[in-house]
Amino acid sequence: MAPDRSRRRPSNAETVEQILERIRATRNFDFRHYKRPTLHRRIERRMAERKCKTAAEYLALLDRDPAECDALIASMLIKVTGFFRDAETWTLLSGKVIPQLLAEKRPGEEIRVWCAGSATGEEAFSIGILLAEAMGPAFQNQEVKIFGTDVDEKAIAFARHGVYSREQVKSVPAGILKTWFVEDPTGWSVRKEIRRTVVFGVNNLVSDAPISRLDLLLCRNVFIYLDGALQKRVLTRFHHALRRHGLLVLGKSELIPFAGKIFESVDQRRRIYRKDGRRDAAVAQERLVSLLEQESMALAVDEGRPDLTTVDQVHRDIVQSLRVPMVATGPDGTILRWNAAAAALWGRSEEEVTGKKLPALTLPGLAGELLVEKPPRSAKARARCSAAGESSTAAAIIRRSSCRSRSPRSGTPRTK
Numbered sequence: 136m137a138p139d140r141s142r143r144r145p146s147n148a149e150t151v152e153q154i155l156e157r158i159r160a161t162r163n164f165d166f167r168h169y170k171r172p173t174l175h176r177r178i179e180r181r182m183a184e185r186k187c188k189t190a191a192e193y194l195a196l197l198d199r200d201p202a203e204c205d206a207l208i209a210s211m212l213i214k215v216t217g218f219f220r221d222a223e224t225w226t227l228l229s230g231k232v233i234p235q236l237l238a239e240k241r242p243g244e245e246i247r248v249w250c251a252g253s254a255t256g257e258e259a260f261s262i263g264i265l266l267a268e269a270m271g272p273a274f275q276n277q278e279v280k281i282f283g284t285d286v287d288e289k290a291i292a293f294a295r296h297g298v299y300s301r302e303q304v305k306s307v308p309a310g311i312l313k314t315w316f317v318e319d320p321t322g323w324s325v326r327k328e329i330r331r332t333v334v335f336g337v338n339n340l341v342s343d344a345p346i347s348r349l350d351l352l353l354c355r356n357v358f359i360y361l362d363g364a365l366q367k368r369v370l371t372r373f374h375h376a377l378r379r380h381g382l383l384v385l386g387k388s389e390l391i392p393f394a395g396k397i398f399e400s401v402d403q404r405r406r407i408y409r410k411d412g413r414r415d416a417a418v419a420q421e422r423l424v425s426l427l428e429q430e431s432m433a434l435a436v437d438e439g440r441p442d443l444t445t446v447d448q449v450h451r452d453i454v455q456s457l458r459v460p461m462v463a464t465g466p467d468g469t470i471l472r473w474n475a476a477a478a479a480l481w482g483r484s485e486e487e488v489t490g491k492k493l494p495a496l497t498l499p500g501l502a503g504e505l506l507v508e509k510p511p512r513s514a515k516a517r518a519r520c521s522a523a524g525e526s527s528t529a530a531a532i533i534r535r536s537s538c539r540s541r542s543p544r545s546g547t548p549r550t551k
C-alpha cells in the first residue's frame with residue numbers, strides 16, 4: 136500500500152513559512168524567495184525520516200534539535216551535479232565560447248571564471264579542464280583563476296579534496312579521465328595542474344558579495360529553485376560582476392526572460408548570454424527597484440525623517456547617477472526623488488518639485504506606459520510592470536505602493 140503522506144504534509148502554507156522563519160532566525164539562511172513546491176517536498180521528506188506526523192511536531196523537533204535544522208537546510212539545497220553535466224552545453228563551451236573568450240585575451244592576461252552554486256565541485260573542474268585543453272601549455276603560464284562557490288559548506292569541503300568515486304567520474308570522457316585525473320585507492324583525484332587554478336569557497340548568492348571582473352560565469356541549475364524576484368536580483372548582481380563582454384551560462388531548463396533583457400543572447404537554447412553594456416539602464420532600474428523594497432528605506436520615507444539613512448543615501452546616489460530620467464513617488468503621487476536627468480529633461484530642479492504631486496506637474500512626454508509601480512502584487516500588475524520596464528529607457532517613475540510590508544526581522548506587519 137502506498138504510504139499516506141497527506142498526514143505528514145505541512146498542514147498549510149503558513150506552517151511552512153513558520154519553518155522557514157525558524158531557519159532564518161536560528162541559521163540566518165533566507166529561503167523566503169525560494170520556490171515553494173521543492174521546499175514543501177523536502178520538508179515532508181525530513182518529517183517522514185524523523186517520523187513526525189504533523190508540522191507542529193516537526194517545528195518542535197527543530198527547536199530542540201539543532202542538527203535537524205542543519206539536515207533540513209542541507210536537504211533543501213539540492214546538490215545534484217556531475218562532470219560535464221548536459222553534454223551539449225559543454226560541447227558549445229569548448230567549440231565556440233572558450234575559443235572566442237581566448238581570442239579576446241592578450242597573452243598573459245588574467246582569465247577569471249566563477250562557478251556559482253558549484254555544489255561538490257565537478258562543474259568548476261570541468262571548466263578548468265576545458266580551458267586547459269583549449270590553452271595547451273599557455274594554461275600554466277597564463278593567470279587562470281576559477282572560483283567554485285556554494286552556500287553549502289559540506290559540499291565545498293568535499294570539492295576542496297578534489298577526489299571523486301568511480302561512479303562520480305563515469306560521465307568523464309575516457310581521454311579526459313586519462314589526462315586530467317589520477318587514480319588512487321580512494322578514487323580519482325583531479326590533477327594538480329587543474330586544482331591549482333580552482334579555488335573553492337563558501338558564498339551565498341543572496342547575501343554575499345559576488346566575485347568581480349569575470350570573463351565567464353557559470354550558474355547552472357540554481358535559478359530553478361529561486362522565485363522571479365530573487366532571480367532578477369541575482370542576475371543584476373551577475374551583470375555587475377562580469378567584465379564588459381563577459382559571458383554568463385545558465386542551466387538548460389533556466390529560461391529567464393529578464394536575462395534576455397539585461398544581457399545579449401549568445402545561444403538562447405543553451406542559455407548563454409553576454410554582457411554588452413547597452414542595457415545598463417534596465418539593470419540600474421532593477422537595482423533601484425530592489426533598493427526601494429528594503430524596509431529600512433521605506434521606514435525613513437514613511438516616517439518623514441529629515442535625516443537620510445545609509446540605504447536611503449545609497450538609493451538617492453543611484454537615482455542621481457542614472458542617465459535615464461527617474462522619478463520616485465509616494466503612493467499618492469507625491470514626488471520623493473527626482474534625478475539630474477529628470478531635471479535636465481523637464482527643466483525643473485529636485486528642490487522645486489519634491490513634495491509636489493506628479494500628475495499636477497503635467498510633464499510633457501510622460502506617457503502612461505512609462506509608469507512603473509512597485510511592489511506589484513497581482514499577476515496583472517506584474518505583467519504591466521514588466522511591459523513598462525521594457526519601454527522605460529526614456530523615463531521611469533517608481534511609485535511606492537501603499538501596501539504594508541513586513542519587517543524582515545520580526546516578520547510582523549509594520550504599521551504607520
Ligand SMILES: C[S@@+](CC[C@H](N)C(=O)[O-])C[C@H]1O[C@@H](n2cnc3c(N)ncnc32)[C@H](O)[C@@H]1O
Binds near residue numbers: 217251255
Ligand atoms: C542542483 S545544484 C547545481 C550544481 C551545478 N551548478 C550543476 O549544475 O551541476 C544547486 C546548487 O546551488 C546551491 N545553492 C542554492 N542556493 C544557493 C545560494 N543562495 N547561494 C549559493 N549556492 C546556492 C546548492 O547548495 C546546490 O549546491
